[in-house]
Amino acid sequence: MPVKISDKIRMMTGNEACAEGAIAAGCLFFGGYPITPSSEIAEYLSRRFPIIGGKFIQMEDEIGAMGSVIGAALTGMKAMTATSGPGFSLKQENIGYASMAEVPCVIIDVQRGGPSTGMPTLPAQMDVQQARWGTHGDRGVIALTASSAQETFEQTIHAFNLAERYMTPVVLLIDEITGHTTEKVTLPDYDSIERVDRKRPTEPPETYLPYKYTDDCIPTLAPFGTGYRYNVTGLCHNETGFPTNDPKEIERLILRLTEKIVKNRHEIINCKRTMLDDAEIAIFAYGSVARSARQAVLQLREEGIKAGLLEPTVLWPFPSEIVLKIAEQVDSFLVAEMNLGQMAREVELASKCKASIHRLNRVDGSPISPPQIVGKIKEVV
Template structure:
């Protein structure tokens, strides 16, 4: 294998390129800073590979079109920022309920409302979890570099196809807009997962009958299966069934297909945690500042480690539980007022004290701030 040349690439570009490597064939979106580069690149690249791009009239329509396209068998995605996420939430719930694979990118900017279009934030963490109504499972991933954005975008498609579920890619403005050195892997070396297709004749097909792994096989429109898809509570046939028994079964099954397979979904990195007495828990761009801070603190002999979840939802509860038994304090630097901090507290319980380090001014947390916090709580 020839050594590939390193190139300078922007985070949003890596996202678009990763999507193409994963096999995206449909993109519907609406312009919004700081995500628009993803739409721009895919509008240029998709038709070259026989795929299709469309700029819809709004974010609601974009999400709807993505679901419609996915039902025809296309790998489909959309990209937006917080204000657009608010609008997409409606049909994000539909994708969850109707089990339609798709990827939604949220390049987070400062909110609420219009907020600061070019200022980074991690204010949409809880929106990703609970933005749409009703009890629904969600997978959300937060890379911290340009290269990882490429890899995690592929992973997002794989997970959405594997589990017939929407996957949210939570970038932040720092990651989306920065340019960094990357060496892209050869296409042949990339693992691609496609949705399971039915092999039975149409009269024997139940679009919502799960296999043992909890995931039903998915036919495409136009193949002769002539199946029904609805956002109403439905049974294995796909038709409405609002009985209490079925309602309970469906909602629990949607969660179980994720929980049961959590090992395939969770991605967490740990640095210097072996002998750590203190931990920093950080994700997205602040995890870069945190790693830098942890390295500096280690140089000064402070036994501090870093836990960096790439998978935000489902939350890596076990990692936190284990860490809390080992360290006395966990610092959670976030570009919000403590959204994931609550989750860390939930699983650290009384085993470790959880301390926030929060910025909501549209600026990235600096390594020095993390170092200062480490020293303060020592």
């Protein structure tokens, strides 16, 4: 367990901060399967949950872990799992189920390199597009990221709030560096944390429709056991929750799964900005790479180069409008990421040729360092 400085300030790894964030968010169920570099999240909660009234279970595999989380969430609990690349792949089918049945839950992916078993102990950011398109079918997706232990704590809480508000699985993508870096975390007073709980039905069971069409596109799923008996399925269903083959009903459902995210994107999207106001070159970086980029920006400014940093803390929905605005202002973008350009594609699309897009990619299991970014910017400028 992390060492306490006081009740409020602790030295924690990102993984420990994630687990603590889940507790702070009101999560009471964890179903997981061991996988490096995420296992410390499961270990932390296996120690804490039996003491604080939560339920922990190590399932027989990654698929089962995701299934148990959805089952628990349907009883009204806030539930989550944690994994890494290979496990994230295995969980995709049931993540799709949670999207389709609109079951709120949180999936932590502590990214390592891939494909396949790849680099279990080394960092990467190769699951970014998988978080968007990993499961089959069209649907809206919310995926967050974090660059420090403090931010991981906060983003885990945020992930639960978004899941409950929009009735959808939410993915938090961190990487091995963030997961395993030990640093200072200042914990807020847990009573003061804003927690969102899913809507509860106000009508009597006789007139209740779990997937009723509403303006906000968000269904109201009563916890199992509370007197509202309904059906949950991964098949296309109508507002009663029962399967349907009616083309109109099907289209309505599939559009709504995307619309509920797109319509509310301004509420969901968030970016941090560093020295962007007068920037001529903008770095686009997220997760642990954003830390290197922040340091690089400071150094470049000292040398008189007008660099700035756009750091999305929400990767999906993608901040297209924000990127376009910056593209209209700067000469060029440098997208730095530990993959072969998974987000650079999005920046290219969003910037509509208003700025030139450069890439800094690293896929050897080593972090992107500030000198590397500085060097690349000088080459571009």
